[in-house]
Amino acid sequence: MEFPSAIRERISELSEEYDIKTLIRAAERISEGYRSEQGFSASSREEIIAYASVRMPATFAAVSRALELSLEVFGGKISTVLDVGAGTGAGAIAADLLTDCERITCLERDGDMLSLGEEFCGLVGAPTEWVKYDISDGISERAELVVCSYCLNELNGKTLRETLERLANSTEKILVIVERGTPKAFGEIKEIRKTLEAFGMKVLAPCTFSGECKLPQKDWCHFTARASRTALHRKLKNADAPYEDEKFCFLAMTREENPVENSARVLRHPIIGSGKITLELCSADGISTKLITRKTPLFKQARKAKTGDLFPMEK
Numbered sequence: 411m412e413f414p415s416a417i418r419e420r421i422s423e424l425s426e427e428y429d430i431k432t433l434i435r436a437a438e439r440i441s442e443g444y445r446s447e448q449g450f451s452a453s454s455r456e457e458i459i460a461y462a463s464v465r466m467p468a469t470f471a472a473v474s475r476a477l478e479l480s481l482e483v484f485g486g487k488i489s490t491v492l493d494v495g496a497g498t499g500a501g502a503i504a505a506d507l508l509t510d511c512e513r514i515t516c517l518e519r520d521g522d523m524l525s526l527g528e529e530f531c532g533l534v535g536a537p538t539e540w541v542k543y544d545i546s547d548g549i550s551e552r553a554e555l556v557v558c559s560y561c562l563n564e565l566n567g568k569t570l571r572e573t574l575e576r577l578a579n580s581t582e583k584i585l586v587i588v589e590r591g592t593p594k595a596f597g598e599i600k601e602i603r604k605t606l607e608a609f610g611m612k613v614l615a616p617c618t619f620s621g622e623c624k625l626p627q628k629d630w631c632h633f634t635a636r637a638s639r640t641a642l643h644r645k646l647k648n649a650d651a652p653y654e655d656e657k658f659c660f661l662a663m664t665r666e667e668n669p670v671e672n673s674a675r676v677l678r679h680p681i682i683g684s685g686k687i688t689l690e691l692c693s694a695d696g697i698s699t700k701l702i703t704r705k706t707p708l709f710k711q712a713r714k715a716k717t718g719d720l721f722p723m724e725k
């Protein structure tokens with residue numbers, strides 16, 4: 411899904427308040443924090459503008475794709491959303507565009523991130539209410555869809571467990587967690603999944619089943635979302651390409667049985683040969699490689715399949 415142009419334009423206006431070198435240095439600090447797998451805690455307003463320029467389009471693309479894949483399986487209506495660690499509003503805006511929600515509550519502890527997020531949500535008419543709040547003090551709000559993107563990676567041990575319990579208790583229908591698409595983050599997502607299962611939740615996506623992950627220990631499950639880059643973004647990242655591919659891991663949890671438990675998830679880019687397609691699939695039965703030829707009834711569907719899609723399992 412395309413990042414809203416009204417927000418792009420506002421980011422470009424805001425960047426004019428700063429000398430470009432100041433923003434480049436701020437963007438480098440953010441990239442360095444990202445590479446070293448630390449979280450992002452803004453230390454200045456220019457860092458927040460740099461975050462909105464170089465990270466928000468990518469986090470928006472990743473959350474949008476994670477929500478699309480989760481809502482496709484869920485299939486129901488969402489009227490209320492809670493975005494936890496909402497930052498500049500990427501998750502709230504994605505949820506607004508992908509659901510018919512009437513109310514979105516955004517919890518954010520940093521006052522400057524919050525003001526910018528509130529302004530961006532106003533620009534696109536997202537029905538948000540922003541609350542300056544540190545979730546380590548508990549979460550009293552509840553919503554049908556709870557989104558927590560790029561926020562849990564700084565937590566571990568008891569604090570992470572308590573936060574997950576709060577997120578589970580706040581969720582009326584679906585909880586969607588999005589994190590960086592790295593082997594380390596995938597390991598963390600597997601632990602998060604175990605903890606949430608212990609709180610009685612079940613996996614909705616990307617897995618079509620609950621319980622142990624079927625991937626071999628050294629492998630990692632991640633997805634990609636494409637975000638286009640503005641001229642400002644390219645300048646701040648010293649990059650030429652007009653887009654970037656954001657790798658992300660995600661987890662959608664619910665309390666209901668998974669409605670697509672007889673389907674598989676396409677794990678990698680399909681290999682297309684003459685009259686045949688090879689898919690790598692993950693399902694409750696494990697990881698399998700499936701060769702689909704023209705004679706197979708699923709050939710048409712296999713031809714359209716992309717990484718992350720659901721694919722039927724023949725019994």
Ligand SMILES: C[S@@+](CC[C@H](N)C(=O)[O-])C[C@H]1O[C@@H](n2cnc3c(N)ncnc32)[C@H](O)[C@@H]1O
Nearest residue numbers: 450469495496497500519520544545559560561
């Ligand atoms: C990397 S940003 C992600 C923002 C947004 N969710 C996104 O996907 O672009 C992480 C955000 O979580 C917020 N955050 C981290 N810990 C928090 C806490 N304990 N309570 C509230 N917000 C928190 C930070 O202030 C920051 O804005």
